[in-house]
Structures are given as C-alpha cells and as structure tokens.
C-alpha cells in the first residue's frame with residue numbers, strides 16, 4: 001500500500017466534502033476540549049483539596065499517647081500465664097507526653113533515605129486569657145523553617161510573617177477564629193497560661209487561616225524554644241515528631257517500623273485520613289466518565305458521517321477498485337479520512353482545551369475556606385493532553401474502521417451494472 | 420501459432436434475482452496477442468456481463484478464464500486488483516470518472532497505483548494520451564465539469580495509462596461523433612499494430628466493427644459467430 005498515494009486520495013475526497021468534514025472534526029474538537037478542560041479543572045481541584053490535607057498533615061506522626069499499658073503485671077507473672085486474666089478499671093499509667101530520647105530519634109530519621117524531612121513539635125494545652133475570660137487553646141511549638149518547608153505553613157498565613165516567629169522573642173501566631181474572639185491585631189500581646197498554671201505574655205506576629213473552624217479557633221503556633229520555656233521544660237523536650245516521606249505510599253509500613261524501633265506511638269496519613277483517598281478516586285471517576293461519554297458521542301458523529309460519505313462515494317469506490325485499487329487500499333483511504341478528521345479535531349481540541357482552562361484559571365475564586373487560593377485551580381499536566389490526543393485517535397479509528405471495512409467489500413460490478 | 424492473451428473455457432453465468440436466469444451460455448473463445456476484436460449483439464444479449472467477467476471484476480461464474488497464460492479463476496481479490504491495474508485497461512459503458520478529481524488526476528491514478536514509473540513520468544504520459552484524444556486542454560478541469568463525450572475520452576486515456584496487455588471497452592465510442600469515433604478507432608488500431616496490445620471492444624457501431632480484425636457476434640448469451 002502506497003501511503004502517500006492513499007493519503008492524497010483521502011485528502012481530495014475530504015476537500016470535496018469540506019462542510020461535512022468540518023462538522024465531524026468539530027465534534028471531536030468539542031469532545032477533546034471538554035475532556036481537557038474538565039480533567040484539568042477537576043484534577044486541579046483534587047490537588048487543591050488533597051493539598052489541604054496532605055500539605056498540613058505529616059505522613060507519619062510520632063507521639064506518645066496516654067493509654068493503659070498493654071502488658072499488665074499479671075500477664076508477666078509465670079504463675080498466671082495459662083489463666084484468663086480479667087482486670088477491671090485499669091487507669092492509664094502516668095507516662096510523660098515527652099518523646100523519650102527525641103534527639104537520637106531525630107538524628108536517626110535524618111539518616112533514613114526514605115525520609116524527606118522531619119519537623120519536631122511541642123504541643124501543649126493552654127488558655128488564652130482575655131480580660132476575665134479564658135479561651136481554650138492549643139499551642140504548637142514548631143521549628144519554623146522545617147514547618148514552612150515541609151508543610152507549606154506560610155501559605156495559610158493571612159496576616160504577618162512566619163519568620164517573625166523565630167526572630168521575635170516570645171511571639172505567637174494565632175488562628176483567625178481565636179484572634180477575632182480576642183479582638184487582637186498584629187503587635188498586640190496576649191497572656192497564655194498552661195494547664196499547670198505557668199503564665200507567659202506572647203506577642204502576636206501573625207494570623208493563620210486554614211478554613212477549618214475547629215483548627216482556626218483553637219490552634220496557635222510559637223517556636224519550639226518558646227513552648228519549652230512556657231512549659232518549663234528542657235530544650236530536648238518534644239511531644240511530636242512529624243515526618244514527611246519521599247514516597248507517601250510507604251507511610252503505613254514505616255509507621256509500624258518506627259513504632260517498634262523507637263518505642264513510641266506512630267500513625268500514618270492513610271490511617272489518620274482514610275476518607276480523603278475515596279473522595280479523590282470518585283472525583284476522578286466522574287471526570288473520566290463524562291469525558292469518555294463526550295468522545296463516544298463525537299465518535300458516533302464520525303461514524304455517521306463516514307457511513308454517509310461511503311454511500312455517496314460508492315461510484316468512486318467502484319472505479320478505484322475497477323482500475324486496480326484493492327480492498328485494502330480502499331479501506332486505507334477511508335481509515336485515513338477518519339484519522340485525518342480525528343487528528344485535526346483532536347489537536348484543535350487540545351488547543352481549545354488549553355485556552356479554555358487558561359481562561360478558567362484566570363477567574364477569581366475567593367473563599368474563606370481557602371485563603372491561599374485566588375483563582376480557580378487548574379492542573380496543566382501534559383499527561384492529560386497526551387491521553388486526549390490518543391483517545392481522539394483511537395475513537396476516530398474505531399469509528400472509521402467499520403465504514404471503511406464496508407467500503408473495502410463493495411463489489412464494483414454491482415455498482416457499475418446498477419447504473 | 421500465435422501466443423494467446425485471453426482464453427475462456429465454457430463460461431456460464433446465472434442471475435438469481437428475481438428468478439434464476441442464465442445470461443451467458445458456454446462461452447468459449449480465444450484472443451491472440453495484438454488482436455483487435457469487436458463484440459456485437461442485440462441489447463440485453465449479455466455483452467456487458469461477459470466483459471465484467473473477462474475484466475476479472477465479476478468472479479461469480481462457472482468455467483475458466485485464462486489471461487496472459489495464467490488462470491484467473493479462483494484468485495484472491497488482491498491478486499485480481501493487481502492484475503486489473505497492470506494488465507487490463509477498461510472503458511465502461513457509462514464512462515465512470517472520479518468526480519472530485521481533475522481530468523489529469525483521473526488518468527494518472529492507475530499509473531500512480533502501479534508505481535512502475537515516477538509520478539512525473541506518469542503525468543507526462545497522461546498528458547500525451549489526453550492530447551492524442553484531442554482533450555489536452557481539459558487536463559486541469561474537474562472531471563464533473565466536462566461533457567459526456569469528453570468523459571468517455573478521459574476514460575479511454577485512463578485505460579491506456581499503464582500500457583495494459585489488453586484493453587476492454589464497453590461501447591467506448593457510444594457518445595462520440597463520427598470524427599472522434601474515428602480518432603479513437605485509429606488510436607486502438609495503432610495500439611494493436613505497434614505495441615501488440617489486444618483490444619476487445621463491445622460496440623453497436625457497425626462501421627466501427629467492420630474495420631476490426633474479427634467480429635464476435637452474440638445472441639441470447641451465446642457466441643453465434645466469430646468465436647474462433
């Protein structure tokens with residue numbers, strides 16, 4: 001089969017039916033445009049929503065939980081080993097929230113090649129004193145640099161600068177809800193009291209908003225050192241170590257490993273946020289289902305137009321066959337007609353999809369829940385453009401295949417005698 | 420004895436729609452290389468039907484067809500289209516051209532398909548054929564925009580483009596005036612004499628038939644005269 005000759009014939013036949021060809025191509029263009037736009041928008045939104053959780057959540061969190069000891073003394077006794085021991089009213093053992101030997105653990109984690117980074121933390125229950133009222137709160141002593149690098153802390157700051165946490169002594173960043181309740185502004189000083197009664201004045205250097213009321217009303221951030229000072233603890237005192245991994249999927253396995261290795265509690269992201277993956281998956285399924293439907297509709301358009309074309313071109317097919325073109329050549333001609341429509345329509349679809357999603361990414365999108373977002377989120381991943389064009393080609397090939405096969409089986413004598 | 424270009428052995432052809440009807444009955448005849456044969460007969464006697472079988476387009480028949488020493492009966496669709504492209508030139512009764520292509524492209528396409536010559540040589544030959552048929556000036560026109568007689572001559576040029584061993588024509592001069600009909604006859608005659616191409620032409624034109632080497636006369640699906 002001579003490709004150049006076949007393509008030339010296809011092209012001439014297409015040009016002779018330009019209007020139909022354009023209509024068919026517009027169908028494909030529309031399908032691909034919608035696919036690109038939908039996928040870019042949906043995955044952009046997915047990434048944003050996932051980011052809300054993923055950015056702010058450690059892949060593995062090491063901490064000490066207050067809970068009863070799993071091994072009660074009676075279980076250790078050899079005398080009662082073969083008995084079924086029932087113990088009632090167990091109270092949790094007095095066990096410090098401090099992670100024992102935290103510096104060694106941090107060093108060990110730093111050397112682990114699977115670990116992207118670690119952020120030490122001191123978490124404590126506090127009261128914010130506003131006049132006569134005490135507000136419940138939680139203060140997080142953080143390593144400012146590690147926290148902002150690993151968990152994009154700065155993105156959620158709506159006022160102030162997060163670096164001030166380190167440079168300004170005794171400073172604090174409040175949640176937006178708490179700041180509003182206390183009517184404080186940047187530079188104001190608030191009183192913070194710990195559960196044990198220690199009290200410290202802290203200067204407000206920033207306000208953050210995550211968009212989750214439970215967090216914005218309660219949480220606050222200060223430097224690790226300030227938190228240690230507030231609690232009257234040594235500078236090795238840590239209650240949490242947050243670990244970010246290079247590969248998120250390793251988290252469940254590694255959490256178990258660290259639990260045994262460091263003798264602490266460890267929880268992985270997947271266990272802590274089981275619902276988030278389900279949401280992502282379902283949104284992806286909807287996106288693909290809608291796009292594929294659009295392309296299938298476009299495919300039927302091509303199929304119809306090609307079928308019509310073949311009825312119109314019966315004479316031409318008969319002549320081609322009579323003058324020496326084989327069934328395979330004729331099939332090639334109609335499949336390439338279909339593919340030319342598919343590729344042209346598909347490439348235009350990619351272009352329009354890009355333009356449309358660029359336009360959407362310019363539309364302002366302001367919501368209190370997402371302070372870091374200014375416009376609608378669009379994911380410009382080239383992978384979707386590749387999927388789009390491959391899908392356009394496959395659909396048009398299939399749509400062209402059956403009409404083309406029919407054309408290849410046309411009996412020229414029937415046509416010529418029929419006149 | 421001269422070399423044979425075409426031989427049929429007891430070809431029978433039936434149509435089953437609406438009732439079974441035998442259209443060709445025991446057709447056996449031979450044609451020599453370079454022979455110019457005309458086929459005459461009443462309308463409906465089976466001339467076109469026979470020609471479709473001889474041109475290998477119709478494969479639904481009984482009997483055997485031998486072309487250029489090779490048995491055509493039972494060959495595959497692809498092999499037959501190759502044979503048609505290379506060895507047979509065909510002019511239809513109703514001058515079929517591809518309407519979306521130009522006159523020149525119509526003539527060139529079988530040559531491009533065969534690819535024995537470069538495309539500019541094919542073009543050169545096509546233009547010469549058109550000129551000798553008196554329609555050189557139409558080369559650039561759309562095939563749908565010329566007259567019936569002109570279409571017929573374009574179809575003749577297309578049949579000649581690959582220098583086939585045999586040219587078959589189903590009333591190729593049916594739409595032509597005396598003058599152009601004579602031109603076509605002269606071209607055919609020259610082909611037979613100079614290049615040894617055989618010609619099998621169905622015609623109602625007695626004057627045309629009288630001037631050929633041999634006349635095969637058909638009646639009601641049989642060859643009644645000139646079969647050998």
Ligand SMILES: Nc1ncnc2c1ncn2[C@@H]1O[C@H](COP(=O)(O)OP(=O)(O)OP(=O)(O)O)[C@@H](O)[C@H]1O
Pocket residue numbers: 417434435436437442460461462463464465466467468469512
């Ligand atoms: N598709 C068909 N189905 C049934 N009968 C057919 C079919 N095509 C042709 N016939 C019959 O076969 C016979 C021969 O037809 P054919 O076309 O070969 O005649 P012809 O000799 O070429 O006539 P003309 O000189 O008018 O072109 C006719 O009687 C016709 O009615």
Ligand SMILES: [Mg+2]
Pocket residue numbers: 466467468512589
């Ligand atoms: Mg006829």
